[in-house]
Amino acid sequence: MDYPVVLLPQAERKLIDCDMSEQYLVRHTPDKNIIDPDVGLIYEKAICSPSESNMPDLSTSLLGVFQIEHIQISLTHIGIDVFSHYCEPDIVVEPIPIYEQDFLLDPERGCWLVQILKIHDEEADYKYNEDKLKAVCKVIHSPMAWNFWHFSVRWFLEKDNCYWHELEESDRKKKWSQRLAHETRSLVRKFATIELPEPNEIQPECYTKP
């Protein structure tokens, strides 16, 4: 099983600079039991893994070149050490991930999808609290060594003029983490779907250097 090289950063690639708001983000789930029939929304526990749950910074991939079958790619511990880090979009990844050593395929996985325009720029506003918090959800292209199409769902704090994850460690950061993690999960649950959208091609000039 060869690693799909179209997923890797490449020398001729750049950060995506076109409007991607109509495109969809995709995120794997541990299994295919995704929808809670009582309310018709995805389960809370389908949104992220236990290790990520304290971070209001959600990892997803941009659907397009990254296709549904790619959600089965599961990095091994070695693969995580070597390839699971943010990087420039144009690094050359060598050697590429090796099957069974760096990654496996997990056929049990399912996925949910959400259209970027549904969540990008949505606000979390805790105006009734004494320690008011206003944050804006941002969908950001954040390539990783194993996945050029990696996108992050993050929160920008207007008053602090920075992202939540850029704040210095403090009680305030910890407290807001809980609120913003809640906001991320609620936002995704409100707008996520398991229905595959119509294919919407991403133009190569959006991610390729001239």
Add this chain to the structure above:
Amino acid sequence: MPALADRPPSIEVRKQNSDDACLYRLFNQYARSEDPCLYRLFNQYSRQRSYSVYYGEAINLFSLESDNNYIKLTTRISNEYDLLIEQYGDIDKAELLAIADETISVLLDLFPDKISAELTYQNSLVVTFKKSENLFFFERFFNPQDNEEVIFSYYEGSVKKPSFSGTFQEALTRLSMEIELNTDQLFTAYIR
């Protein structure tokens, strides 16, 4: 009898029965004064029949549905605790279930159209419920820090509304205010 415009907000309750027919019950608060309530039944073909029943009878019918939801949701939380024992093992099951019980009971009293409850990976319980066009996410933490043990957010249709965090009681007060603000608007259309 008061004029329509003077009537207090009415309450709508929906139920899915075993024949997949939708049961709509509608009664006005003035019915507490022993006036009969309007009670309407819609089947899956949208044919309807109307009845008059007394407040106590309608409440009994609602209580039955509410009890079923209560049993279903609290059983689910108990089962989830067992499945997530690695994460929740430090929290006494009886204490956790008492908190879940209180939360679910109180939220059922808000007459949700749909409701669900789930333990999260964050040592918290999330109750999700829909009421008319509104969707609520009510999260209660089992390890409260800084007196902040509840967060709720909600949507009116697709529009995100301000969120709130605070103690359980503070959150319930705020939540009730938000729902009450919408009650007239939500149910006026049903008054005949």
